[in-house]
Amino acid sequence: MERDSGDPEVTRARQAAEAGDWTALRAVLEGRPESGDRTELLMAVADTAGVERWIGGVVDAEPDAALPRLVAGLRHVRWGWDARSGALAKHVSRDQFEVFHERLRTAETWLYEAAEREPAWTSPWYGLLMTGRGLQVGQVTARRRFEAAVRRDPYHLGAHQQQLQQVCAKWSGSHEEMHAFARESAFGAPAGTALxxxxxxxxxxxxxxxxxxxxxxxxxxxxxxxxxxxxxxxxxxxxxxxxxxxxxxxxxxxxxxxxxxxxxxxxxxxxxxxxxxxxxxxxxxxxxxxxxxxxxxxxxxxx
Incomplete structure (x- = not known):
């Protein structure tokens, strides 16, 4: 299976995250600006077990920096969903939900701090779409987060993917709303986009x-x-x-x-x-x- 989508920079980011090498990881992430959509790089790091053990120290050492907070927030999103598992809600225990929600709340704190430090960045809002669904912030708040993301990057694939999940029937939306969102997004965008x-x-x-x-x-x-x-x-x-x-x-x-x-x-x-x-x-x-x-x-x- 294609782990890193054939992108050598994604592989470098993941390897640096596995090694706990913040200097190397920061260089890879900063090499692809927000305008270049670094979602794949960030999510490769977020999917790397163990990042949560060292990224907090980086956050503390760089109190004015957005990037460590963004990485910490996205890792806690993934770490939270790991605790919940992919099972239906009726098969998830109360203890699992408590850990899930605790990690997502921590993620929200760091993502909002990243957004405050870098108001033009899309990635914090992308992460907040995922935390919002898990914390059940509701469709109105979720839509506002999506709108915040696409104001910064109108055709951001990840943000649109997350909003599509938000309006699915399994997340208190409906098939009709889901299809309408997909059509509006895809056909309302210029031809040749990923949407x-x-x-x-x-x-x-x-x-x-x-x-x-x-x-x-x-x-x-x-x-x-x-x-x-x-x-x-x-x-x-x-x-x-x-x-x-x-x-x-x-x-x-x-x-x-x-x-x-x-x-x-x-x-x-x-x-x-x-x-x-x-x-x-x-x-x-x-x-x-x-x-x-x-x-x-x-x-x-x-x-």
Whole structure:
């Protein structure tokens, strides 16, 4: 599975985080400014176990710096979700929820401090979208956080992905609201942006929410395939497609959506473009082993 999306800077950031080398990590992160969308770099660090053991010392040593607070906040977001696990709420214990909420509250403190120190940065608001969902701040507050993010970066893929999750039925939204948000975001953006992925993900979320039988019937509707093709034409098929981040995840998302929709030729096109490189999202929806799910669907598409 493609751990670092083929980006050597993501690998360097993760390795520096694993080593607890703040000097090296800061150099990598500062080498890609907010305007270049450093979400992948930051989330590779946030996903690295052990960062929480040393980043607090950096925060204390640099009281005026935003970057250590941003890293600490995002790590606590991921660390919090680790405590909760990916289980349905009814299967999560009270102790798990207490740890989850405690870590998210700590994350919120650091993310707000980062936002205060660097008002033009998008990344703190991206993190606050994740903490807000976990802390159930409500749709109005969540929308304000999303609007704060996109005022700074109108086509930020990560912020849009988080807001899509916020309006899913499983997070007190609805299928209708989710699809409307995906369409408005994708087709309201210039052709060639990454936001076309939202249409594919919305259909995958809708499929996932349905019972067996109803899920296949839904995703194979002609109007679903038609909208997937329209989104593909507006995003990765467009000659201006050159996303700052997330290219492999976008292609993997469309590969899965087209596969489930029975659009073998379109799915095969996506599989070819990935060159065998698998991202966890969205294949974990099909199997706990994303690589196995990818290979099965790729074979069915004739690759």
């Amino acid at each position: 076309g992925q939202l249409v594919a993900v919305a259909h995958l979320e809708h499929w996932l929410a349905l019972d067996s039988g109803a899920d296949a019937a839904y995703v194979r509707r002609p109007e679903v395939a038609e909208e997937l093709h329209r989104a593909a034409d507006h995003s990765y098929r467009h000659p201006d497609f050159a996303p700052r981040t997330g290219r492999l995840q976008i292609l993997n998302s469309f590969a899965m959506a087209f596969s489930l929709a029975g659009e073998r030729r379109a799915a095969r096109e996506c599989f070819e473009a990935t060159e065998g490189r698998v991202t966890e999202v969205p294949w974990q929806y099909l199997d706990n082993d994303p690589v196995a799910a990818y290979r099965k669907q790729r074979s069915a598409a004739g690759r």
